[in-house]
Amino acid sequence: MTEHTLTVAGVAVDTRHWIGGRRVASTETFTDVSPIDGSTIGEISRGTALEAAAAVAAAKAAFPAWAATPRAERARILHAIADGVEKRIEELSIVETTDNGALLRSHRRGVIPRVVHNFRFFADWLLKLEHEDFETRGHTNHVSWDPAGPSVLITPWNAPLMLATWKVAPALAAGNTVILKPAEWSPLTASLLADIAAEAGLPAGVLNVVQGYGSEIGDALTSHPDVRRISFTGSVPTAKRIAESAANNLTPLSLELGGKSPLLVFADADLDLAVDLAVEQYDNAGQVCLAATRFLVEESVAEEFTRRFVEKASALKQGDPRDAATDIGPNIHPRQLEKIDGFVQRALAAGARAVIGGHRKDGQYYAPTLLTDVDQDSEIVQEEVFGPVLTLQTFSTEEEAVRLANDTRFGLAATLATGDPERAERVTAQLVAGTVWVNCFFVRDLQAPFGGSRHSGVGREGGTWSFDFYCDVKNTVTAPNGWKNHG
Structure with missing residues (x-):
């Protein structure tokens, strides 16, 4: 040496x-x-x-x-x-x-x-x-x-x-x-x-x-x-x-x-699949540019989706990433952790509600967080956090879902959960994104265009x-x- x-x-x-x-x-x-x-x-x-x-x-x-x-x-x-x-x-x-x-x-x-x-x-x-x-x-x-x-x-x-x-x-x-x-x-x-x-x-x-x-x-x-x-x-x-x-x-x-990608969940979706896709957005402690950090859920299933999501997300184990049982590790740097917490605390002060999380843990770990009662034009909806922080909004029509999905300055990716192939075709055609996943997430082939x-x-x-x-x-x-x- x-x-x-x-x-x-x-x-x-x-x-x-x-x-x-x-x-x-x-x-x-x-x-x-x-x-x-x-x-x-x-x-x-x-x-x-x-x-x-x-x-x-x-x-x-x-x-x-x-x-x-x-x-x-x-x-x-x-x-x-x-x-x-x-x-x-x-x-x-x-x-x-x-x-x-x-x-x-x-x-x-x-x-x-x-x-x-x-x-x-x-x-x-x-x-x-x-x-x-x-x-x-x-x-x-x-x-x-x-x-x-x-x-x-x-x-x-x-x-x-x-x-x-x-x-x-x-x-x-x-x-x-x-x-x-x-x-x-x-x-x-x-x-x-x-x-x-x-x-x-x-x-x-x-x-x-x-x-x-x-x-x-x-x-x-x-x-x-x-x-x-x-x-x-x-x-x-x-x-x-x-x-x-x-x-x-x-x-x-x-x-x-960066990205501020949506996950659109329609009432005709397989809710178990939709929840699995949603919880997957905590991968790498939320430090994934492609993550679908904005949940847009049809009103009629929003309560049930949220209940199932909280149940599944609450079971995630956060801790030492070298432990095979760990699901969520630390965020990379104290400066990044400060940035993440700043976003969350400002959102809470503005009226958002933390369904889960909303706080730091010991060291460089941030509790997996889901915020509701957020406005479309709010910072937490519009800006990339790059941490384990997700938001949930509801919609009543397909047109509203597309409008909300496209209403940021970003357009990296989008994820769609639906049981209707015709709806999937209509909606994906209107989404502004370099990659769209339908009833799946993070499936990537090197021969496909990415950006x-x-x-x-x-x-x-x-x-x-x-x-x-x-x-x-x-x-x-x-x-x-x-x-x-x-x-």
Whole structure:
């Protein structure tokens, strides 16, 4: 072990940046704290504009060779990275749980295996990526995807490695080089990913990882003239700053932002299913951008829905996320907990009623909360809380349900519970959302487009949409009989 190595639940993690195929320390550090018990995990290298410039320079230098690497070889290396992740699922799971407080059982069973799938999916999709040639007045049109260049990927803290590799995998598959900037509240598994990628044979400079505060390193990355793509997942205010920073260079952006998604429950729905979907919104302590945090329930079943929901939600166990019996863990940071409680207390002061919860618990834990008697234009209905806080409103007609569902500045997702397929078709056609789930929740396929409408984002990623973003899509038009002088 060295002064730059932490031991986290028995796993060695390097605290330095990964730039140009080597570890680079900063003169300053920031403290990484576990949300489970508030204990200090360790000191992490705190990047500045200097490290940002070095990472972009390394990515720029590595780009020509990586872009020229045949598709089959790029795919092979991505599969090798997936192999490396697969071998270390247990280590990555315990480190990520320690770092961000999400359930260990979820990391083991779904989240980290999804990291493996991210790399395998985009490696395989790369090999079949094509557009059928077509003719225009006898001329042949051929569509191709050319690597765009160094890509800055700025990722959130609620599912750090999974959401990072949702961007890293297609960017690398496309032939781009990457500068990954993980969230400062959960940086550790990004460092481990750098080790795994290097062991898999990814050339130096193709993946770079820089840690630190967005306010200190972010602008240096997003305003850099050599950056060709920026993908960001996070808050609307930060996205606006990134867009301003990137504007001078007209750097293309993909932004996946906040949500205030509805769950519409109609009287003809299977109420047991609807309640199951509703309780699922407490997943990851409510720290899920896609969560349907606004329950819109038809008046005739609202009382029964609420009774069943309270019964089921009250049975959830909140506590240490490393315990297999735990259903809800901590919120990530004291600042986030303060934000969550502020929303709830202001809502209660304005007349809302807490059916369950409505208060902090010990440490960084917030009681699962459901608020009723809320106005449509109230802060608690209109703004993203990003914690285990849900609201319930009622409606009397289908038209009112759609109106309430669409009446926010967001449009990331929506969930619909109904027993009428014709109603489902009518309502989903009117909902403003990037993803709509009907009688289900969080079913996602990597080949599907993903992104948000309105203030929930710009652009779509997933399947070919990811390659459309990370590449310069080119159309080559060839004249007929143009080879008379050849040979």
